[in-house]
Amino acid sequence: MSVIYIVLTVSVIVGMAFFIVFLLAVKSGQYDDSYTPSVRMLFEDELVTEPSKESIQTKSD
Amino acid sequence: MENKSCFHCGDVCGNHPILFQEKSFCCNGCKTVFEIFSENDLTCYYDLQNSPGAIPKEIEGKYDFLSQENIIEKLTEFRSDNIEIATLYIPHIHCSSCIWILENLKKLNPNITDSQVNFGKKTVRVTYNSETTDLKSIVQLLSSIGYEPYISLDDFESGKKHINRTLIYKLGVAGFAFGNIMFLSFPEYFEINEFWLEKYKHFFRWLMFALSVPVVFYSAQDYFISAYKGLKAKLLNIDVPIALGVSVLFIRSTIEIALDIGSGFFDSLAGLVFFLLVGKFFQQKTYNFLSFERDYKSYFPIAITKIERDGTENAIQVYDIKKGDRLLIRNEELIPVDGILINGRAKIDYSFVTGESQSVTKVSGDKLFAGGKQTAGVIELEALKSVEQSYLTQLWSNDVFNKNKEDGFTNITNAISKHFTIAILSIAIIATSYWLFTDASKAMNVFTAVLIIACPCAIALSAPFTFGNLLRLFGKLKFYIKNASVIEQLAQINTVIFDKTGTITSNERSNALYDGEQLSASESLVLKNSLRGSNHPLSRTLYNILEEHNIVTLDEFEEHIGKGIEAKHDQINLRIGSASFVGQPEQSSALNTTVHITSNEKYKGKFTFYNSYRKGVSKLFNQLKQHFDLVILSGDNEGERENLKKLLPSKTKLIFNQKPEDKLEFIKYHQSEGAKVLMVGDGLNDAGALAQSDVGIAISENVNVFSPACDAILDATKFQDLYPFIKASRSAITIIKWSFLLSFIYNVIGLYFAVTGQLAPVVAAILMPLSSISIVVFTTICTNLLGRKLK
Structure with a gap:
């Protein structure tokens, strides 16, 4: 049953890993702006179509 | 005659819309922006939102200072050989289209590698190649599409802002x-004397101890510091x-696990700190895009054109202006500085200073005060003072601007905590x-249990959640409050003082009377x-x-800028404009703005413009008069006294000809008499009064742009709702x-367990989160009901 030491160690390490990821996310500024990304997400569709249009233009040039 | 609205900015196009690609535009500026966007495949801008744009302004020469090395240095947050990053504040950002177009800037200028919008702060962070383009052309590009950045002296000082994420x-x-302690302590809640559990419980307990160390010494450190300061x-x-509660929890739990008496209260400890911090976080959320700390620096330009002795023009920093500079x-x-007009016709708009939108005409040799905005052509002046010593900026050397209003104000939580702490200790x-005499072994146990269970988590959460939620609700109704303590002070107000011009009158003049032939x-x-x-506001x-x-x-x-209009039709030759323009003697006694008219060189008469009062002024004053002392404190002359007397309840005091310092002193005097003053103002001339008052509310026609330092900003359209806000x-x-009261009930239940010496960790672990959560739910529901009544 001393496997519990391993299991606990693993679980704490996994927990710590997520915690560190959280700290890095905060540090990178992910939580500084909580509104704009929600809008930006919806633009993705247009952004995809945009480059293709541009390439057509350059061809015609 | 139908009035179409502009496809770009949504303004009414008037009778002659400019038609382009079957779309109507109000002016050439809007059409040009549309052309730029359609050429670059960016018309998607208009699909996201109807008429999202703004009319681009003339900026010829305005941003020349941006090519100066030391100014770029201050404005950029990162610089290397070929990459620069700058964050620009753009007040016009208001919808999803704005985000879209600004994040696609690279299509308009390929030298921009990246642009990212922060909608909350209304900023755009632009990364660009500094070898092929520069800050000046980026700013010009932004201005040309109607997103003119706002660059002021404030940016110069703050430079690279540090975000506090602690x-x-x-x-x-x-x-x-x-979370982790909860899992680890779960098995012991049920006290099953199971073999394996018994064997590993020490390991579990020391793991919990290890997890709670950073909670006590890092997460909770602010409470220890603040308690120490309070006691001092x-x-x-x-x-x-x-x-006290946190330290007792930690020490007792550590002793318990060390001596193998019990499992300790690490779960309650971590939970307590977590909930307290959530409350703090909730209260800390404020309006990123508004600034309540503005002084003259936010209004002043960062650089100005200096004319050297040899006639060359140079952009210099405002701080470098010396006496005698041209x-x-x-x-x-x-x-930016007090000076003497040397050349040109000055028409100065002092609205930032006085809130008065009517511009003043000055001729060469007249003294000009800092803070005025030139509205007619180019002028030259000679500086008389440096920036800090100018008439307007001197006001900021008054002590009142260095004082923190929250000092010396006991908030409701601290007021109750005094009695609470004494009661708990007794x-x-x-x-x-009692236990010392009955069962001495339990005495220490009971003492610590009382301090643990009475730890005022729920009390500490009540105010942050109530005020935090109300702050949010007020914000939705366009009443933006600086922080929670302002709401508390607002509730205690007994005197309301209003500025006149710009506050109870609106900036637009909509009344004019004709007088003459x-x-x-x-x-x-x-x-x-x-x-x-003509595009002149008076016209x-x-x-x-x-x-x-x-x-x-x-x-x-023909329109003569700053003077008037000359027009001819059939046999009629009209001159419309200022007295000097139509050849009339200037009437110095006139208190109001006038527009004079001559027809075929014969003087006909004049239109006199009157202040128009905001809608609902009378109603608001009548609501307020039952509860508050009312005062009008105006910097203007007495021209409006009779009008105001008719409009406002008779007990309103009317005081005119008040200089900024007089306003401040007036409020100070009344505060020393015990009055709790709410000052409602708008211009920079009210800044001193707003800072001195218990609560200073700035009325603003456009909350994004201008307002002096204050505790709250009220959108001008909501002016008549001031009373419901105070009531709320x-x-x-x-x-x-x-x-x-609710949290006292929980405390009494908890104290029963504590005093009788039967506080088990599981009871504390249930009671503590339960009381906190029910307080949060209770205050949130109540404030939401309150908010519904406001609408």
């Missing part, structure tokens, strides 16, 4: 520990019992002495038509007041009192 870190640490100042603030002020530029001592039908026709061609107002006439084409039309703040105090 609270999120602390919250993260506490949350992480709370002989104040029992709410952080004293919290710090400065060039362009149209729409702000005068209960703990009485209970302990009756105009003939054909003359009024020409008048109306010539006003149509626009007058145009809207005059009755409809047919549209005719004028034979001649008072109700908020009642809600907090009720939630205090």
